[in-house]
Amino acid sequence: AQTVTQSQPEMSVQEAETVTLSCTYDTSESNYYLFWYKQPPSRQMILVIRQEAYKQQNATENRFSVNFQKAAKSFSLKISDSQLGDTAMYFCAYTSGTYKYIFGTGTRLKVLA
Amino acid sequence: EAQVTQNPRYLITVTGKKLTVTCSQNMNHEYMSWYRQDPGLGLRQIYYSMNVEVTDKGDVPEGYKVSRKEKRNFPLILESPSPNQTSLYFCASSLYTGGSGGANVLTFGAGSRLTVL
Numbered sequence: 001a002q003t004v005t006q007s008q009p010e011m012s013v014q015e016a017e018t019v020t021l022s023c024t025y026d027t028s029e030s031n032y033y034l035f036w037y038k039q040p041p042s043r044q045m046i047l048v049i050r051q052e053a054y055k056q057q058n059a060t061e062n063r064f065s066v067n068f069q070k071a072a073k074s075f076s077l078k079i080s081d082s083q084l085g086d087t088a089m090y091f092c093a094y095t096s097g098t099y100k101y102i103f104g105t106g107t108r109l110k111v112l113a
Numbered sequence: 114e115a116q117v118t119q120n121p122r123y124l125i126t127v128t129g130k131k132l133t134v135t136c137s138q139n140m141n142h143e144y145m146s147w148y149r150q151d152p153g154l155g156l157r158q159i160y161y162s163m164n165v166e167v168t169d170k171g172d173v174p175e176g177y178k179v180s181r182k183e184k185r186n187f188p189l190i191l192e193s194p195s196p197n198q199t200s201l202y203f204c205a206s207s208l209y210t211g212g213s214g215g216a217n218v219l220t221f222g223a224g225s226r227l228t229v230l
Contacts, residue, residue: 006155033217045203045221091155095217099163100171101146103156 002027004094006104013082014112020067021077021107023092029053032096034068034075039089039106048090051075079109087111115140119204119222126194127230134189134225136204142220144207145187149173149200150224156203162187194229201226 003026013019025034036048051059051068058066063080079086092104119136126132138145146161148171158171162181176198178190187206191198205219 009153035218037219043201043224045205045219045224047218050218093156093219097217099144099146099161099169101148101158101219102172103148105153105155 002029002094002096002100002102004092004102004104006092006107008107009105010108010110012110012112013079015082015084017082018078018080019082019109021079021090021092021109023075023077023104025073025075025092025094025102027073027094027096029096032094034066035093035095036064036066036075036077037091037093037103038086039091040085040087045091049077082111084111084113115220117204117206117220117222119202119225121225122223123226125228125230128195129193132191132194132227134191134202134204134227136187136189136222137185138187138206138220139185140206140208140220141184142206143184143209144217145181146171146205146219147177147179147187147189148203148205149198150203151200159189159202191227194227196229199227199229 005024032053034051038046038048049061065078067076089106091106095101117138147159148156150156157173160179162168202225204222
């Protein structure tokens with residue numbers, strides 16, 4: 001069975017610094033999709049970034065980038081120039097396109113002024 | 114505005130009193146699904162629907178029912194709620210679940226906080 005593991009329940013970072021959130025997953029599928037979602041205090045789930053497993057290139061969205069290591073089954077999120085508005089819960093998620101989505105337990109990130 | 118709308122946003126009920134949480138999307142998405150979010154457990158999939166009249170169980174379906182009679186609506190039914198169903202519930206939809214180009218990105222509703230006493 002596929003699993004998604006986020007081993008850092010809580011993290012903090014100083015404003016303007018860089019932070020990396022870890023995510024590992026387990027699957028026997030060759031093609032799949034990975035996501036990072038952000039959940040601010042408003043509770044709304046917001047897509048941060050998406051990666052397709054067959055693409056070698058790491059996805060990037062402005063200050064957010066991923067380090068996708070397919071062989072190691074690792075999908076970490078790097079946030080550069082952290083801002084107060086980045087304070088949120090971050091969830092890593094996986095789907096192989098077979099209708100099931102699997103989420104990690106989340107990492108609560110606090111950006112300090 | 115493209116969105117997923119779920120109601121109610123907050124609900125307090127008592128054990129055994131049937132309730133329905135509605136979910137509607139205006140994006141003509143084929144795929145819809147329900148999740149519950151609990152502290153330390155992340156989001157867990159309850160049920161999903163691939164299209165009208167096609168539904169299947171997720172990882173935690175016990176105590177829940179769903180139906181998909183129209184493409185836009187996917188209500189979650191708790192026939193006899195119990196305290197262990199106290200949770201934050203999310204409905205989400207996507208165009209479909211495979212393929213490239215972002216078609217499988219989930220759009221979430223705002224969440225429904227349910228308390229069962």
